[in-house]
């Protein structure tokens with residue numbers, strides 16, 4: 126489904142979900158429930174959140190083979206591919222533990238600095254390529 130209005134008119138909703146998360150979250154906050162894009166965007170985000178971070182590996186322990194559950198942020202910002210599983214201690218990654226946060230859901234990242242980078246890292250870890258074309262998102266989200 127493509128946007129039928131606004132700044133991304135003609136662009137696939139799923140593409141905008143990855144490329145401009147702030148726009149999508151703004152759009153959702155407007156609660157334009159009469160727009161078919163509204164429910165679709167929520168559905169795409171739900172599907173995105175359900176896909177595991179299979180392309181990432183846990184950084185907290187050498188050769189940890191457990192599935193990754195979270196991206197670690199330093200000072201509420203993206204600070205590289207610092208992934209952690211559910212069993213390792215993310216606080217082992219940095220000394221200043223009060224600066225550490227973990228995120229793993231799309232809407233959890235609202236308002237964070239460099240949010241686009243965080244969502245891009247999520248996308249890569251979930252198996253999307255670096256360059257996200259309309260075809261890529263359609264195949265990825267199977268629609």
Ligand SMILES: [Zn+2]
Pocket residue numbers: 183184185186189190191209210211212213
């Ligand atoms: Zn681990």
